[in-house]
Amino acid sequence: MNSNTILYIVLAISAISYVFSQALDYINLKAQRKDIPDEIASFYDKEKYLKSLDYHKEQTRFSFLTSAFSFAISFSMLLFGGFGWIDAMLRPYFDNEISLALGFFAVIIIGSDILTLPFQWHATFGIEEKYGFNKTTIKTFMTDKLKGYLLGGLIGGALLALLIFSINRIGPNFWIWFGVLAAVFILFVNMFYTTLLLPLFNKLTPLGKGELKTAIEAYAKKVNFPLDNIFIMDGSKRSKKANAFFSGIGKKKKIVLFDTLIENHTTEELVAVLAHEVGHFKKKHIVWSYVLSVVQIFFMLFVLSLMVFNQNMSLALGGQVQAIHLNLVVFMILFSPISGITGMFTSMYSRKNEFEADAYAKETFGGTALANALKKLSVDSLSNLYPHPTYVFFHYSHPPLLKRLEAIRP
Secondary structure, rough: OHHHHHHHHHHHHHHHHHHHHHHHHHHHHHOOOOOOHHHHHOOOOOHHHHHHHHHHHHHHHHHHHHHHHHHHHHHHHHHHHHHHHHHHHHHHHHOOHHHHHHHHHHHHHHHHHHHHHHHHHHHHHHHHHOOOOOOOOOOHHHHHHHHHHHHHHHHHHHHHHHHHHHHHHHHOHHHHHHHEEEEEEHHHHHHHHHHHHHHHHOOOEEEOOOOOHHHHHHHHHHHOOOOOEEEEOOOOHHOOOOOOEEEEEOOOOOEEEEHHHHOOOOOHHHHHHHHHHHHHHHOOHHHHHHHHHHHHHHHOOOOOOOOOOOHHHHOOOOOOOOOHHHHHHHHHHHHHHHHHHHHHHHHHHHHHHHHHHHHHHHHHOHHHHHHHHHHHHHHOOOOOOOOOOOHHHHHOOOOHHHHHHHOOOO
């Protein structure tokens, strides 16, 4: 396959993916309903419900703008050889392929982030502020940016360097060895995310003695859940939206509660939310999700091994010589339809897991408390109660609220 054919395929995939994504957003926007059925009116007053419609309408319309801008930039870069031009500009300043690749992706990622910074700013300090969610200060916004660059440079840069080193040193079989490395890395992150990574962005405070801690410990003991510690995270530092999760692999688990979650929910509702998270552990969803992610990584790396040495892929982007980093850009686009299909099945699997975790919480603690918690979370976050089924099928990792309430109902 010559370079021109590869370029045409890449451009076609990019355009089709963009149009398909925008079409999904459009039909989801049109699926909004202004009428409030009795089952919704019981926990969602009309004024706030209409506010949620405005929130999603404004978010979607803004995403049309940001997506169009991003697509125009990336499509132009592909069509006019922008990636090859950046490669040619950087080559005189680097003496080896690893450092050149790191510099190349640093320019692409930072440049893209700077170009979209006005959109990010408006999303945070415009839309989220307007609807009462934003708690991020300008200082926090900029600090998060700098930390993100630093962390991405250290971790992402190290992984990229190891990938290119593996490709050059091992050859076509690199996918086996790097796949093992990636699997170990993901396992490490799962084990130490709360200990090492999360504190870089948020403050974690052990939950003090009281009614909530006693109730959580009693439930954990009842279901034989290996609880190590309970932390409160300052989620209100950035947003009023709430969440809860547990982390860790092995005998000891850490539970993390957003402070915004504690502020708006009763002790019974909080335990029900945690019962749902425990359900994921008991049903081995965490383990199987990890296994599936590793399988996907090995498959992706295997496909990459079939393409990464193809010089025409680099030429398709306007490169003058074969370059692994240029081939990686082409690969990510060519692989995107496959990743879209695997992502679709992953979302289906995730929604099934959510139903099972809800059922576990209902069985071991109580469906009413969980339903009340889900309703409050939905109202407080102005969630979309009537997403289009096709949009749900492709994008939702969790079932829509009404489907979850229907399954919980006695």
